Amino acid sequence: xxxxxxxxxxxxxxxxxxxxxxxxxxxxxxxxxxxxxxxxxxxxxxxxxxxxxxxxxxxxxxxxxxxxxxxxxxxxxxxxxxxxxxxxxxxxxxxxxxxxxxxxxxxxxxxxxxxxxxxxxxxxxxxxxxxxxxxxxxxxxxxxxxxxxxxxxxxxxxxxxxxxxxxxxxxxxxxxxxxxxxxxxxxxxxxxxxxxxxxxxxxxxxxxxxxxxxxxxxxxxxxxxxxxxxxxxxxxxxxxxxxxxxxxxxxxxxxxxxxxxxxxxxxxxxxxxxxxxxxxxxxxxxxxxxxxxxx
Amino acid sequence: xxxxxxxxxxxxxxxxxxxxxxxxxxxxxxxxxxxxxxxxxxxxxxxxxxxxxxxxxxxxxxxxxxxxxxxxxxxxxxxxxxxxxxxxxxxxxxxxxxxxxxxxxxxxxxxxxxxxxxxxxxxxxxxxxxxxxxxx
Numbered sequence: 001x002x003x004x005x006x007x008x009x010x011x012x013x014x015x016x017x018x019x020x021x022x023x024x025x026x027x028x029x030x031x032x033x034x035x036x037x038x039x040x041x042x043x044x045x046x047x048x049x050x051x052x053x054x055x056x057x058x059x060x061x062x063x064x065x066x067x068x069x070x071x072x073x074x075x076x077x078x079x080x081x082x083x084x085x086x087x088x089x090x091x092x093x094x095x096x097x098x099x100x101x102x103x104x105x106x107x108x109x110x111x112x113x114x115x116x117x118x119x120x121x122x123x124x125x126x127x128x129x130x131x132x133x134x135x136x137x138x139x140x141x142x143x144x145x146x147x148x149x150x151x152x153x154x155x156x157x158x159x160x161x162x163x164x165x166x167x168x169x170x171x172x173x174x175x176x177x178x179x180x181x182x183x184x185x186x187x188x189x190x191x192x193x194x195x196x197x198x199x200x201x202x203x204x205x206x207x208x209x210x211x212x213x214x215x216x217x218x219x220x221x222x223x224x225x226x227x228x229x230x231x232x233x234x235x236x237x238x239x240x241x242x243x244x245x246x247x248x249x250x251x252x253x254x255x256x257x258x259x260x261x262x263x264x265x266x267x268x269x270x271x272x273x274x275x276x277x278x279x280x281x282x283x284x285x286x287x288x289x290x291x292x293x294x295x
Numbered sequence: 296x297x298x299x300x301x302x303x304x305x306x307x308x309x310x311x312x313x314x315x316x317x318x319x320x321x322x323x324x325x326x327x328x329x330x331x332x333x334x335x336x337x338x339x340x341x342x343x344x345x346x347x348x349x350x351x352x353x354x355x356x357x358x359x360x361x362x363x364x365x366x367x368x369x370x371x372x373x374x375x376x377x378x379x380x381x382x383x384x385x386x387x388x389x390x391x392x393x394x395x396x397x398x399x400x401x402x403x404x405x406x407x408x409x410x411x412x413x414x415x416x417x418x419x420x421x422x423x424x425x426x427x428x429x430x431x
Contacts (some may be wrong), residue, residue: 012317034299038311041311041312041313041422042310042311042312042314044306044308044313045309045310045311045312045313045377048306048308048368048375048377049377050367051368052341052368052375052377055341056341068387132337150311151310151379152309153343154310214339214341215338215339215341216340216341216342217326217327217328217341217342218325218327218342218343222343223341223366225344226343226366227366230364230379232309234310237310275401
């Protein structure tokens with residue numbers, strides 16, 4: 001049987017854990033507000049960009065000489081899967097859900113006989129994926145050291161993807177990230193980055209030109225050449241921001257649960273402690289009375 | 296005609312946030328093939344932008360915003376400028392900018408590696424472009 005002192009120690013240790021989870025929850029809540037703002041501020045640009053790309057590609061897609069970034073290489077043998085997750089744990093099932101989605105996609109692709117290359121952004125999904133597909137992972141990018149994500153980080157990642165694409169290292173590029181719906185729900189999502197036309201038919205809408213025809217300066221091809229890489233960056237950037245917001249939301253919920261759990265554990269332990277103390281007092285009293293009667 | 300139809304709906308967005316959205320009289324945009332003015336009911340145009348200042352005219356006042364890298368998209372709904380970077384020229388302090396240019400020049404001189412020199416040169420060119428856009 002545990003002594004009273006042991007009980008006291010356990011209650012103290014759970015209390016200090018509770019303090020930590022409480023603090024982490026509050027930090028996550030503050031960061032969430034910032035991250036949410038960043039996502040919402042970035043949305044107009046992403047939305048406009050995808051509209052512009054949609055209307056441009058609409059006129060380009062059936063023409064010969066359309067950029068391969070838009071229509072693809074004509075093959076789908078090698079797939080690059082970009083898995084964007086968080087760099088830190090303690091956020092509930094957030095990273096697990098992304099990793100699961102990635103594993104499903106990758107195993108499906110392998111079953112279809114495709115070559116799969118994996119680029120991990122954020123170490124947490126990498127840690128889970130490497131057990132199964134370690135040999136297919138070509139690189140891991142960690143954004144852990146950056147306090148806030150800006151479009152420069154996204155540009156670095158998309159430059160890497162583009163470089164590989166131009167070297168002919170893959171045909172199709174898919175991005176997996178977690179879409180931020182609200183604090184309680186983050187939905188792991190797959191998005192086709194290259195060929196861009198597939199991503200467009202998934203999300204973009206055509207602007208209403210009122211019957212007029214677009215004039216392009218210089219011409220469609222030139223604009224697309226600049227626009228498509230930038231669109232890639234924008235999509236990566238948006239995904240990273242959604243991820244940060246989702247991570248913070250998940251962390252907040254997870255830490256809230258942990259704080260509540262700790263509270264329950266403390267209550268139980270306190271109850272046991274008090275019972276034990278009372279029974280000890282009773283035993284002592286009985287001993288004293290019994291001793292007094294014996295005299 | 297409704298009052299809104301006299302105005303051009305103009306929005307300026309950068310990757311980080313929407314910088315401006317609303318009705319204006321006209322906007323002059325530095326297109327890659329030359330500057331062009333956009334008034335209400337302009338025909339649809341899509342063009343790349345060269346670094347430079349866009350000027351936004353509204354009720355006799357002019358706002359000048361320096362933008363770098365991006366696209367202008369004119370539809371029947373209005374003008375959208377997607378800019379990689381945007382700086383309000385009215386907010387800039389000429390003295391501070393001059394100081395930054397001097398610093399950048401020093402950075403170029405003191406750069407130890409080729410990479411650093413390139414980055415510093417780029418920054419210097421950007422600042423000089425800002426300064427020259429201010430003088431116009």
